[in-house]
Amino acid sequence: MVLHxxxxxxxxxxVATMTFHLKEICSSIEAAQGGLFLEELNRKWADHNKALxxxxxxxxxxxxxxxxxxxxxxxxxxxxxxWRDVVIHSSKIQTRLLDTLLELIQGERSGEVINRGLxxxxxxxxxxxGSSVYQDDFEKQFLESSADFYRLESQEFIESCDCGEYxxxxxxxxxxxxxxxxxxxxxxxxxxxxxxxxxxLIESHMQRLVHMENSGLVNMIxxxxxxxxxxxxxxxxxxxxxxxxxRDVMTSYIRETGKQLVTDLERLKDPxxxxxxxxxxxxxxxxxxxxxxxxxxxxxxxxxxxxxxFINLNSRSPEYISLFVDDKLRKGLKGVSEEDVEIIxxxxxxxxxxxxxxxxxxxxxxxxxxxxxxxGKTVSDDAERSLIVKLKTECGYQFTSKLEGMFTDxxxxxxxxxxxxxxxxxxxxxxxxxxxxxxxxxxxPTQPINTCNLPxxxxxxxxxxxxxxxxxxxxxxxxxxxxxxxxDLKATFGKGQKHELNVSTYQMCVLMLFNNTDRLxxxxxxxxxxxxxxxxxxxxxxxxCVKGKxxxxxxPMSKDIADSDxxxxxxxxxxxxFKVKIGTVVAQRESEPENQETRQRVEEDRKPxxxxxxxxxxxxxxxxxxxxxxxxxxxxxxxxxxPNPVVIKKRIESLIEREFLERDKGDRKxxxxxx
Amino acid sequence: MPPRSSxxxxxxxxxxxxxxxxxxxxxxxxxxxxxxxxLFDSYANSSIQMIDPEGIEALCSDLGxxxxxxxxxxxxxxxKAEKQGYFTLDEWRTGLKALGVNTLSELKKALPELESEVRxxxxxxxxxxxxxxxxxxxxxxxxxxxxSICELLNLVLGSQFQPQVDLLIQYxxxxxxxxxxxxxxxxxxxxxxxxxxxxxxxxxxxxxxxPLILDYFVEWVKQKA
Numbered sequence: 073m074v075l076h077x078x079x080x081x082x083x084x085x086x087v088a089t090m091t092f093h094l095k096e097i098c099s100s101i102e103a104a105q106g107g108l109f110l111e112e113l114n115r116k117w118a119d120h121n122k123a124l125x126x127x128x129x130x131x132x133x134x135x136x137x138x139x140x141x142x143x144x145x146x147x148x149x150x151x152x153x154x155w156r157d158v159v160i161h162s163s164k165i166q167t168r169l170l171d172t173l174l175e176l177i178q179g180e181r182s183g184e185v186i187n188r189g190l191x192x193x194x195x196x197x198x199x200x201x202g203s204s205v206y207q208d209d210f211e212k213q214f215l216e217s218s219a220d221f222y223r224l225e226s227q228e229f230i231e232s233c234d235c236g237e238y239x240x241x242x243x244x245x246x247x248x249x250x251x252x253x254x255x256x257x258x259x260x261x262x263x264x265x266x267x268x269x270x271x272x273l274i275e276s277h278m279q280r281l282v283h284m285e286n287s288g289l290v291n292m293i294x295x296x297x298x299x300x301x302x303x304x305x306x307x308x309x310x311x312x313x314x315x316x317x318x319r320d321v322m323t324s325y326i327r328e329t330g331k332q333l334v335t336d337l338e339r340l341k342d343p344x345x346x347x348x349x350x351x352x353x354x355x356x357x358x359x360x361x362x363x364x365x366x367x368x369x370x371x372x373x374x375x376x377x378x379x380x381x382f383i384n385l386n387s388r389s390p391e392y393i394s395l396f397v398d399d400k401l402r403k404g405l406k407g408v409s410e411e412d413v414e415i416i417x418x419x420x421x422x423x424x425x426x427x428x429x430x431x432x433x434x435x436x437x438x439x440x441x442x443x444x445x446x447x448g449k450t451v452s453d454d455a456e457r458s459l460i461v462k463l464k465t466e467c468g469y470q471f472t473s474k475l476e477g478m479f480t481d482x483x484x485x486x487x488x489x490x491x492x493x494x495x496x497x498x499x500x501x502x503x504x505x506x507x508x509x510x511x512x513x514x515x516x517p518t519q520p521i522n523t524c525n526l527p528x529x530x531x532x533x534x535x536x537x538x539x540x541x542x543x544x545x546x547x548x549x550x551x552x553x554x555x556x557x558x559x560d561l562k563a564t565f566g567k568g569q570k571h572e573l574n575v576s577t578y579q580m581c582v583l584m585l586f587n588n589t590d591r592l593x594x595x596x597x598x599x600x601x602x603x604x605x606x607x608x609x610x611x612x613x614x615x616x617c618v619k620g621k622x623x624x625x626x627x628p629m630s631k632d633i634a635d636s637d638x639x640x641x642x643x644x645x646x647x648x649x650f651k652v653k654i655g656t657v658v659a660q661r662e663s664e665p666e667n668q669e670t671r672q673r674v675e676e677d678r679k680p681x682x683x684x685x686x687x688x689x690x691x692x693x694x695x696x697x698x699x700x701x702x703x704x705x706x707x708x709x710x711x712x713x714x715p716n717p718v719v720i721k722k723r724i725e726s727l728i729e730r731e732f733l734e735r736d737k738g739d740r741k742x743x744x745x746x747x
Numbered sequence: 748m749p750p751r752s753s754x755x756x757x758x759x760x761x762x763x764x765x766x767x768x769x770x771x772x773x774x775x776x777x778x779x780x781x782x783x784x785x786l787f788d789s790y791a792n793s794s795i796q797m798i799d800p801e802g803i804e805a806l807c808s809d810l811g812x813x814x815x816x817x818x819x820x821x822x823x824x825x826x827k828a829e830k831q832g833y834f835t836l837d838e839w840r841t842g843l844k845a846l847g848v849n850t851l852s853e854l855k856k857a858l859p860e861l862e863s864e865v866r867x868x869x870x871x872x873x874x875x876x877x878x879x880x881x882x883x884x885x886x887x888x889x890x891x892x893x894x895s896i897c898e899l900l901n902l903v904l905g906s907q908f909q910p911q912v913d914l915l916i917q918y919x920x921x922x923x924x925x926x927x928x929x930x931x932x933x934x935x936x937x938x939x940x941x942x943x944x945x946x947x948x949x950x951x952x953x954x955x956x957x958p959l960i961l962d963y964f965v966e967w968v969k970q971k972a
Contacts, residue, residue, distance in 0.1 A: 697955075697956065698954065698955055698956035699954055699955070702954075717954070718959065718962075721958075721959050721962070722959055725929075725931065725932075725958055725959060728929075728931050729889065729929055729931065735931065735934075735956065740938060740956065741955055741956050742956070743956060
């Protein structure tokens with residue numbers, strides 16, 4: 073027919089016939105009852121497709137020649153369009169189709185089983201008719217009604233469930249929808265329906281969930297509920313600012329608890345326990361972030377900044393961390409394997425990094441190290457050195473050069489002692505055995521030089537050592553640090569019990585006085601020993617007032633030492649141990665006044681450092697304004713401490729006075745370096 | 748009309764015989780110098796060859812000016828006097844020449860002019876700095892005590908910036924951080940009065956390069972309000 077130029081007639085005939093035919097089909101579908109509606113539609117659709125195939129084949133010639141030139145819709149497409157217009161969009165079918173589909177989906181959500189295959193065919197049909205058909209005649213409504221459904225359901229859930237349960241339910245619903253799409257909806261619907269679920273189930277109730285009493289985020293954290301936390305993380309991740317919410321709540325909780333810990337006066341009485349608590353908290357959150365928050369970097373950063381915040385709230389944190397280290401290196405690491413030692417030291421370094429006032433830590437560390445080295449009380453030399461290496465890596469050579477100097481002095485002293493005994497040993501006879509540590513003044517913490525009358529036996533051997541040492545090292549000066557030494561005494565008590573007493577030098581001087589007499593008053597001791605009063609009193613207290621260590625007896629028995637008190641050698645002293653340790657050289661938490669003193673010294677030490685930084689900067693820049701100087705100085709010193717801007721200003725003024733700097737005559741905001 | 752009487756003419760040059768201009772001019776100059784020198788001598792303490800505090804006091808009363816008056820300080824500035832309370836002959840000569848005066852009455856007349864000269868901005872800063880340095884009486888002295896500073900502030904800045912000066916003096920006497928003031932701090936007081944709006948102190952920026960003492964001063968003022 074086409075060949076005979078009847079294409080138009082053929083075509084319009086086709087249209088008319090198909091339309092008529094489809095109208096009939098339409099009515100039969102409409103007639104279908106209830107559940108059969110979809111089936112009927114599906115069957116008729118399948119038929120139509122088959123028919124279309126055949127028609128197309130038959131009319132292929134027309135399809136290829138007449139239709140393109142006449143700009144008419146191709147046969148197949150025509151067939152689809154007609155189906156769409158006549159059947160799907162027929163007034164009775166259109167709404168009924170939509171309603172049926174939605175009803176079925178709703179039913180499935182409520183737990184009913186539906187014919188998924190049928191569903192898939194229907195939605196495929198819609199897609200075949202054109203994605204706009206799918207969207208307009210199904211998807212849009214589907215999304216809207218789903219939103220309504222979930223809105224209600226989420227409201228129900230939130231009223232009746234706790235956070236963990238709610239999250240489980242939300243997760244379940246989400247997975248359901250995804251599965252639904254994969255089974256009988258178009259793939260493009262997945263993102264859209266998940267958005268709906270996320271919005272209604274998660275986003276709308278985010279705040280309430282997180283802050284839910286007795287089951288919200290904080291509870292989960294406290295109870296280490298990794299599964300719940302993990303679920304919350306993966307659900308909230310889908311929503312904008314969901315993770316931000318979790319992170320913020322977690323951060324403020326950490327900061328709160330941290331702040332409480334560092335201001336808890338009871339806890340602070342035991343520095344080692346305090347630091348252990350800090351480490352425990354860190355471990356806890358590391359574990360949470362690792363197992364529940366998939367090691368999310370932003371969470372790690374939040375944790376770090378929280379720690380930095382509250383550790384520095386307490387100005388004594390540096391001291392406490394040093395005491396913790398001291399405890400570990402003194403006895404805590406006994407019997408611990410090398411790898412575990414490294415782990416603990418690395419944890420300490422991690423806390424160290426959070427400190428703002430690293431120079432304060434250095435001061436205390438030096439003091440405590442000195443005590444450890446001199447009393448020979450370090451558990452492992454390797455552990456000590458390992459920590460120094462870590463500090464050096466973190467802070468640079470300058471930080472640790474003095475510390476290393478201390479170790480060197482100890483080693484050198486060993487050699488010196490060997491030399492001493494090799495050379496002079498023969499002359500010494502039966503006197504006391506001497507062990508001297510020669511300390512280079514700059515490397516060790518500064519000590520006041522106190523008077524002390526050493527017993528004669530000690531004096532003579534000390535003199536011999538001094539002569540030996542100065543003989544081999546000319547131009548040096550030696551001063552006995554009597555407040556830092558220790559002594560081992562062999563004592564025999566009333567019933568002949570022998571004990572070895574490990575005491576401080578001061579204690580030795582006092583005890584040796586009792587070799588000549590049984591009774592001495594405080595005044596007499598003071599005169600004979602010439603030890604400063606406060607040290608002497610502490611010394612006597614440790615000898616007479618401590619249970620199990622009372623080698624002296626005091627009258628009256630009070631704890632305080634009065635000038636008129638009398639002391640007696642305690643014949644009745646007993647102890648389970650042969651060796652009794654009475655020395656008082658252990659590192660302890662400073663008293664308030666001592667702490668003030670140290671702080672003052674730290675402030676004094678900082679002044680020249682700030683000035684040096686200012687001069688360095690000005691030398692390089694020549695001219696600079698005030699704010700930039702403050703910024704640069706802070707940057708330069710940040711690895712040691714945070715300088716106070718007021719102090720920086722004072723130092724600048726001092727440098728102006730000493731004519732290192734001047735104010736620029738033109739622009740008064742600037743400072744100028746004077747060569 | 749009486750004829751112009753030659754006897755009414757002014758004094759004849761000393762060496763009446765000389766006729767060339769040069770010598771008459773130099774003799775005129777010499778006379779002026781003599782006048783200046785004579786004036787100097789009338790106040791000077793001959794044993795030290797300088798005008799001492801007593802002499803200055805006498806000078807002041809002759810000028811009709813109180814010896815604590817700021818104009819005397821300005822005079823000292825004009826002389827570039829180095830030691831407080833004393834004028835050397837050189838300083839005297841320099842100063843009077845710069846003022847263009849030879850006699851006491853001329854000097855008295857020149858004082859108002861001197862004052863307005865000093866008060867012009869570039870001169871004033873120089874004068875202000877001079878005022879501080881003039882107080883450094885001891886060798887190697889770099890600072891001036893608070894008490895003297897307060898007096899000096901009033902003297903030098905009082906007429907121009909009375910309210911600021913009053914408040915500043917109050918603060919200086921009240922605080923105890925600083926017992927002395929440096930030249931740097933002193934110069935910044937002037938700058939403060941010139942640049943900072945008063946009494947609100949609104950445009951003061953404590954993070955800028957003001958000396959710490961002024962940061963504290965501003966804090967104190969704001970607290971009082």
